[in-house]
Amino acid sequence: MSxxxxxxxxxxxxxxxxxxxxxxxxxxxxTSSITHFAQxxxxxxxxxxxxxxxxxxxxxxxxxxxxxxxxxFLSGFLVDFLIIRHTKKVSPVAKQxxxxxxxxxxxxxxxxxxxxxxxxxxxxxNSGEIAFLGAKISxxxxxxxxxxxxxxxxxxxILQKTKWGLAVRTTASNDVVARMMGVPxxxxxxxxxxxxxxxxxxxxxxxxxxxTVTPNLMDSVQLNALIACVLGGFQTFYGPVLGAYIIGIxxxxxxxxxxxxxxxxxxxxxxxxxxxxxxxxxxGKKVIKKV
Amino acid sequence: MKKLLAQIKAxxxxxxxxxxxxxxxxxxxxxxxxxxSSYVTLVGVVMIYTIVSLGLNLLLGWSGLISLGxxxxxxxxxxxxxxxxxxxxxxxxxxxxxxxxxxVAISVLVGLISLRIEGLYLAIATLAVSEIFxxxxxxxxxxxxxxxxxxxxxxxxxxxxxxxxxxxYLLLVVFMVVIMIxxxxxxxxxxxxxxxxxxxxxAAAQAMGINLLKYRLLAFALATALTSTAGILYAHFIKYVxxxxxxxxxxxxxxxxxxxxxxxxxxGTFVGSLVVxxxxxxxxxxxxxFGKIPNFAYIINGILIIVVILYYPAGLIRVFNDGKDAVVKxxxxxxxxxx
Numbered sequence: 001m002s003x004x005x006x007x008x009x010x011x012x013x014x015x016x017x018x019x020x021x022x023x024x025x026x027x028x029x030x031t032s033s034i035t036h037f038a039q040x041x042x043x044x045x046x047x048x049x050x051x052x053x054x055x056x057x058x059x060x061x062x063x064x065x066x067x068x069x070x071x072x073f074l075s076g077f078l079v080d081f082l083i084i085r086h087t088k089k090v091s092p093v094a095k096q097x098x099x100x101x102x103x104x105x106x107x108x109x110x111x112x113x114x115x116x117x118x119x120x121x122x123x124x125x126n127s128g129e130i131a132f133l134g135a136k137i138s139x140x141x142x143x144x145x146x147x148x149x150x151x152x153x154x155x156x157x158i159l160q161k162t163k164w165g166l167a168v169r170t171t172a173s174n175d176v177v178a179r180m181m182g183v184p185x186x187x188x189x190x191x192x193x194x195x196x197x198x199x200x201x202x203x204x205x206x207x208x209x210x211x212t213v214t215p216n217l218m219d220s221v222q223l224n225a226l227i228a229c230v231l232g233g234f235q236t237f238y239g240p241v242l243g244a245y246i247i248g249i250x251x252x253x254x255x256x257x258x259x260x261x262x263x264x265x266x267x268x269x270x271x272x273x274x275x276x277x278x279x280x281x282x283x284g285k286k287v288i289k290k291v
Numbered sequence: 292m293k294k295l296l297a298q299i300k301a302x303x304x305x306x307x308x309x310x311x312x313x314x315x316x317x318x319x320x321x322x323x324x325x326x327x328s329s330y331v332t333l334v335g336v337v338m339i340y341t342i343v344s345l346g347l348n349l350l351l352g353w354s355g356l357i358s359l360g361x362x363x364x365x366x367x368x369x370x371x372x373x374x375x376x377x378x379x380x381x382x383x384x385x386x387x388x389x390x391x392x393x394x395v396a397i398s399v400l401v402g403l404i405s406l407r408i409e410g411l412y413l414a415i416a417t418l419a420v421s422e423i424f425x426x427x428x429x430x431x432x433x434x435x436x437x438x439x440x441x442x443x444x445x446x447x448x449x450x451x452x453x454x455x456x457x458x459x460y461l462l463l464v465v466f467m468v469v470i471m472i473x474x475x476x477x478x479x480x481x482x483x484x485x486x487x488x489x490x491x492x493x494a495a496a497q498a499m500g501i502n503l504l505k506y507r508l509l510a511f512a513l514a515t516a517l518t519s520t521a522g523i524l525y526a527h528f529i530k531y532v533x534x535x536x537x538x539x540x541x542x543x544x545x546x547x548x549x550x551x552x553x554x555x556x557x558x559g560t561f562v563g564s565l566v567v568x569x570x571x572x573x574x575x576x577x578x579x580x581f582g583k584i585p586n587f588a589y590i591i592n593g594i595l596i597i598v599v600i601l602y603y604p605a606g607l608i609r610v611f612n613d614g615k616d617a618v619v620k621x622x623x624x625x626x627x628x629x630x
């Protein structure tokens with residue numbers, strides 16, 4: 001039983017990383033109707049910025065993270081300002097392909113700016129753990145889980161209760177009508193790109209200590225976050241977050257109880273089978289298209 | 292004579308055969324020391340990627356279905372063919388058929404899934420499929436030899452006719468030209484028109500009596516057949532298959548080929564393949580300073596994808612036509628002034 005709880009708490013940690021990345025993707029999808037494949041690549045780029053702040057400028061980690069968030073906001077702004085804003089007439093699939101082009105740009109510039117050596121980023125809390133029902137959780141894991149939850153709670157509060165949140169939701173539900181009603185959709189979209197990039201870099205910094213900071217840092221996170229969006233459905237903001245936690249937990253359970261080699265593949269196959277039966281995800285509703 | 296020339300020009304396959312003939316001269320140019328010997332490998336690889344990209348073009352360009360699983364399927368075919376010829380000592384012809392049939396069968400399953408999910412999710416679903424393959428390649432050491440990779444030999448026909456580098460290269464030329472002609476015929480047939488209609492509007496296509504299930508599955512099957520062919524040829528031309536090759540980066544490069552070269556253009560696909568897979572080695576590395584930047588070609592391809600979609604959606608193949616139009620216009624203008 002304690003192994004099970006240990007597994008679940010460990011999964012909640014990876015789940016919150018996936019959830020932050022998935023939330024970034026869904027915010028972009030809802031406001032600009034683009035499936036944002038470059039979310040992971042941008043997060044990876046900004047995690048490199050954090051690492052450089054930490055290693056070369058000897059900043060404490062939290063300060064480096066703030067610097068990284070600033071650079072994430074900037075990169076989000078720039079991507080929206082330079083590219084996304086001009087895509088009004090581009091078809092959805094072509095927009096998707098543009099974000100794939102962005103991946104190539106962000107991955108490509110890494111050796112140019114940061115060299116080819118893999119870098120290391122430490123945890124927020126290096127040691128210490130607490131016991132919980134026979135399972136041990138490290139302080140860092142606890143911090144990651146709670147930080148992710150608090151951040152998401154704040155964002156959902158803003159989305160549901162504030163005027164800005166209302167603006168985002170109106171833009172998400174109908175861009176043209178929102179503009180007619182006086183919602184500054186351009187600013188909303190721009191802010192969405194900035195916030196998505198910010199969520200990405202936080203996920204990146206949480207993920208970095210488990211591996212090294214290389215251009216592949218966010219590949220698996222990005223894939224799992226995208227699949228979480230499919231699993232949770234693209235129609236709500238909270239669906240993908242739920243999907244992300246489910247994937248985090250089921251993945252670890254599969255890897256531990258079934259097979260460490262085939263666990264991931266089994267998970268992906270079962271999700272593919274799942275969307276055959278529920279194509280709009282767990283919470284998704286059917287969108288009725290006009291012909 | 293003039294009539295004959297006009298006839299040849301009107302013959303629809305002329306450009307493909309001409310392209311094939313030009314490419315077929317490269318080994319002899321290398322033999323006479325006009326070109327470096329590395330050109331054979333380089334152009335051979337370009338042709339292999341042209342075949343894959345034609346498959347993806349059929350899927351994305353003509354049918355409007357996006358797939359990020361290209362690399363996975365290509366790797367699958369490469370590994371199956373490598374295993375069959377090297378470990379099971381099967382003849383190349385049998386290998387060719389089996390290594391196409393298995394990926395096609397799997398892709399039909401993916402096609403079935405694709406019917407249930409909307410266009411935007413398809414990219415994610417195929418990405419997941421590709422990821423499943425990539426992880427499996429590394430783990431399934433019994434067939435793939437794991438991370439250390441698997442070496443392959445040049446193909447042998449009828450059990451005794453062993454090909455060398457040049458002959459394998461010529462085999463690639465033949466394959467590419469034949470596939471180009473087949474696709475040309477396909478898209479000008481009722482199947483091509485059905486795929487086109489499906490891309491335009493699924494509802495309208497259905498209303499016109501097009502069976503979506505049948506044509507979607509057909510598009511997936513044909514695209515994967517081409518991808519697998521390229522994977523088999525790759526394994527037997529490069530003579531080495533490794534698991535890290537078949538990642539998202541390769542799928543993205545193949546996507547770049549279509550977007551940059553020209554969506555729904557057969558020759559454009561070849562041009563795109565040349566830009567993505569040959570120009571980096573031939574041109575970009577020669578540029579002072581910039582050529583030294585690692586990944587320079589990858590960055591340029593990424594930027595090209597974005598710029599082409601935004602400002603030049605028909606792809607680089609249009610450059611030839613637009614250039615011709617501009618020259619004709621200029622010529623007409625200057626003549627107008629003198630008269």
